[in-house]
Amino acid sequence: MIALRFHRDLYAGVAVDEAVKAYARFAQFELEEAPGEWVVKITARTPEREKKVALELGNMALGLTVRKKEEKS
């Protein structure tokens, strides 16, 4: 299991949610709230797949955060 910790100042919560939904069919996700962070726990069939999903999820959450920020401005 991999736990990704998205800092709330850096990532939009909506972006993290959307990214998790996008990769829902590739792994199992568990979302938790910690002080100042959104924690996403990823479980997949193999460790390699978990790592790949975690890396892609991080990119997608960042991309969506940037796009949402641009839409607002």
Added chain:
Amino acid sequence: MVVFAAMTSSLKGLPPGLVSADLEQGSARLSVDANVYSLDALRAAAYVFMDRCYVFLTKPDEAHFAVTLSPKDGKADEASLTAWVGELANELLATSWRLKIADENRPLVETITSQAFAGALGPPSLDELAAFDFGDEAPFEDPLGIAQSWEEKYGKKKGAPDAAAEKKEEKK
């Protein structure tokens, strides 16, 4: 499994306090001073690398951000990680500068845009022109008399003798 772990080694030629690498995981991390670079600049710079690297942002403390890069092509030796981090640092500087210029030019851009939209509404009517308030001061200076009509500038002055009539009298 650890994806974005604490980095273990430094990269040659880069300051060890700011840059670290995990050659086993194939990733490098750049620490960014939050007082020097804005979050917008950091996000914009990170966005540029997303097609070639996996990028993850963290905030280890209030005064710092950290960017972790993992190249997608799998080349994660010391030389390529050093190149990636160097490129990221350059991009960070470039995006900061672009944002500063954009902020400084924002009023000018907004003025030009609003004037363009106003122009697109069509020409003013004669009533609107007649009602236009120029204020107390003259709308513009005209030292060469360009705005004057031909009659105002060269026409016969009131009370001045008629040149044609004078010629007739001379003939007599």
